[in-house]
Amino acid sequence: MFLDVLRRRNPKFIEAAIALHRQGKIPANAYVLDLDAVEANTRLLKAEADRLGMKIFAMTKQVGRASSFCHAVMRGGIDRSVAVDMACARATHRAGLHVGHLGHLQQVARHEANAAAATFRPDYWTVFNDIKASEAAAGADAAGYTQNLLARVRAEGDTFYRGHEGGFAADDIAAVADAFDRLKGGRFAGITTFPALLFDHATRKVLPTHNLTTLSEAAEALAKTGRNAIEVNAPGTTSVVMLPALADAGATQVEPGNGLHGTTALHVVEDLPELPAVCYLTEVSHLSGDKAYCFGGGFYIDPIFPDYDVKAIVSDEPTVSASALRSVEVPPPSAIDYYAMIDASGARAPKVGDTAVFGFRGQAFVTRAYVVGVSGISKGMPTVESIENGFGEAESWPV
Numbered sequence: 001m002f003l004d005v006l007r008r009r010n011p012k013f014i015e016a017a018i019a020l021h022r023q024g025k026i027p028a029n030a031y032v033l034d035l036d037a038v039e040a041n042t043r044l045l046k047a048e049a050d051r052l053g054m055k056i057f058a059m060t061k062q063v064g065r066a067s068s069f070c071h072a073v074m075r076g077g078i079d080r081s082v083a084v085d086m087a088c089a090r091a092t093h094r095a096g097l098h099v100g101h102l103g104h105l106q107q108v109a110r111h112e113a114n115a116a117a118a119t120f121r122p123d124y125w126t127v128f129n130d131i132k133a134s135e136a137a138a139g140a141d142a143a144g145y146t147q148n149l150l151a152r153v154r155a156e157g158d159t160f161y162r163g164h165e166g167g168f169a170a171d172d173i174a175a176v177a178d179a180f181d182r183l184k185g186g187r188f189a190g191i192t193t194f195p196a197l198l199f200d201h202a203t204r205k206v207l208p209t210h211n212l213t214t215l216s217e218a219a220e221a222l223a224k225t226g227r228n229a230i231e232v233n234a235p236g237t238t239s240v241v242m243l244p245a246l247a248d249a250g251a252t253q254v255e256p257g258n259g260l261h262g263t264t265a266l267h268v269v270e271d272l273p274e275l276p277a278v279c280y281l282t283e284v285s286h287l288s289g290d291k292a293y294c295f296g297g298g299f300y301i302d303p304i305f306p307d308y309d310v311k312a313i314v315s316d317e318p319t320v321s322a323s324a325l326r327s328v329e330v331p332p333p334s335a336i337d338y339y340a341m342i343d344a345s346g347a348r349a350p351k352v353g354d355t356a357v358f359g360f361r362g363q364a365f366v367t368r369a370y371v372v373g374v375s376g377i378s379k380g381m382p383t384v385e386s387i388e389n390g391f392g393e394a395e396s397w398p399v
Contacts, residue, residue, distance in 0.1 A: 001268055001305055003313070003359030006276045007320040009262075010037060015318035016374060016382040017281050018355045022317070025384050027397050028283040029297040030370040031362055033063055035072040035385060036378040037277035038261055042076025044273050045256050048240045052247040057082040057100040058092075059235070059257030063278060064364035065091035065392035068373025068385040073097070073260060080123065082235070082255040086112055087365070089120055091392030100124065101233065101255065104152060104192055105164060107132050113139040117147065124231065124253075126150040126192050128166040133180055141185025148189035149180050150233055153218050157210040159195065167193070173218045174225050190231030191218050192253075196246065197236040199265035199304065206237050206266050212249050219250050237264050240273045263361045265304055280358040280369070284314070284350050285339065291329075292350035296337035298369025299330050302361045313357040314342055314350045326350065328358070365390040370397065 006014055013034040020026045042058070049056040057080045058073045060066070065088055070081070080100030083089035086108060089099050102108065104126035108116050116122070117139030125140075125147050127133040133149055140147035152167035154160075168176045173191065180188035193211040200207045215232055222230055234251035238259045246254060258264045262274040282295045292314070301310070315324045329341040344350050364371050371392075373385040387397050 001308055001359065002263055002276055002361060003311055003357070005267060006279055006359045007313075009271065010034060010275050010277065011320040013037065013277070013377055014279060014313065014320050014357055016377045017279055017357060018313075018315060018318040020374065020382060020384060021281055021283065021355045026281065026372045027370050027387065028281065028295045029368070030281050030372045030387075031063060031298060031364045032279050032281050033066060033069055033261065033371070033373045034275075034277040034377050035068055035373050035375040037275040038069060038072040039076040041260050041262060041274040041277065042073050042078050044240050045238075045243075045259060046077035048243045049254060052243055054243065054247060054251065055100070055231075055253045056080075057253065057255045058097065058260060059084065059255050060092055061088055061365045062257050062263075062363055063261060064369070064371035064388065064390040065095075066371040066373050066386060066388050067091070067095040067392050068375070070095035070097050070392075072373070072375075083122075086116065087391055089116065089122075093120055095392060098123070101126065101253070103127060103132070103136070104150070104233070105194060108136070110135055114142055118143040121145060122147075124148045124150050124189060124233070126152050126233075128152045129168070130179065133186060134183060137183035137186025139185070145185075147186050149186050150190050150192045150231065151176050151180070151188070153191050153193060153214055155210070155214040155217075158193065158214055159198065159209045159211060164194065170214050170218045173221055177222060177225075177227060188227075190233060190252070191215055192233035195236030196234035196251070197238075197242060199237055201306065204269045206242055208245070208249065209236070216250050237266065239264050239266060258361060265361070276359070278362060280360050280362060282356050284342065284352055284354040284356060286352060287344055287350070290343070290345045292342040292344040292354075293339040294342055294356045296331070296339050298362070298364065298367040299337040299340055300360060300363050300367055301330060302363070310358070312342060314354050316351065316354050323348070370395060
């Protein structure tokens with residue numbers, strides 16, 4: 001779905017990615033990153049967050065926590081990450097980002113809490129219940145510091161993706177705050193939820209969820225008890241254009257992920273300040289009948305979008321021409337994506353070895369894809385900076 005936007009707004013990126021693949025410098029089955037664009041996008045987001053007085057943490061899971069991505073983000077002015085799980089924390093810490101937020105979306109397992117505290121000393125640590133709060137505080141106490149704790153809150157009418165549910169009842173937030181402050185090694189620092197914003201297909205706009213109302217009401221309840229200087233962490237569909245609305249709703253912390261590489265749902269329908277900076281690249285393996293089979297491993301069609309005709313640029317040379325576009329059948333999520341099937345009917349049929357480029361709102365960390373960071377595209381000198389797996393670890397490709 002993002003291929004049209006990529007072709008129109010960042011064609012040099014597609015052409016550079018194809019050229020590097022043709023030269024044997026990047027592998028098939030790879031999410032490729034335009035690091036120059038990531039750095040520029042980061043500067044925009046950081047400047048707006050600073051203008052609004054908001055803390056900003058980088059989400060890296062969508063691009064496999066790539067070290068070169070982390071470095072581009074740091075060059076753009078963001079020096080802290082949000083770790084969606086411990087794998088994110090390890091990878092971003094290793095790359096040089098400080099862990100600004102741990103425990104949201106995935107809580108920290110019991111026997112990892114002490115190591116997480118000692119190694120990362122996160123600025124903020126989200127917990128969903130009293131036991132997890134105690135574990136985080138105990139880990140911090142053992143490491144010799146007091147941990148800022150965020151309470152994940154929930155209320156009737158809130159929206160959660162299936163499997164993301166959990167948290168404290170918002171009505172009890174004052175008592176929760178007091179309980180956190182009684183923990184040795186812990187202190188109450190604020191509240192969070194996800195998602196605070198969601199793309200609405202009917203209006204083609206990003207709209208606040210009820211969760212944002214829940215955060216605002218919880219903050220008001222805390223203010224009545226004298227807790228005015230709290231953190232309100234409000235992630236979801238974050239772009240430069242959405243930050244003022246979040247600030248107006250009382251948010252003090254934002255966590256761009258797709259916004260850093262220009263692939264929020266809103267980027268499909270509007271030309272936002274951030275440039276699209278990621279594509280998925282693979283190659284044709286073989287032909288059978290009227291289909292050309294391309295290597296898979298990284299196909300991820302985001303379920304937030306309705307079904308659509310998936311297309312790829314299929315070519316043996318750098319191009320963004322419409323004549324190179326081919327429809328593709330991607331295996332359903334229930335199947336292993338060893339291959340996807342490209343329409344090979346008609347003239348100029350794909351050939352074995354041709355490059356295939358897709359535009360996805362990806363989640364590289366749940367795939368078997370490589371992640372490749374490329375710098376210098378804006379200067380006409382593309383250079384591969386890293387070839388890694390979805391854990392931000394170097395791969396010894398091609399062997």
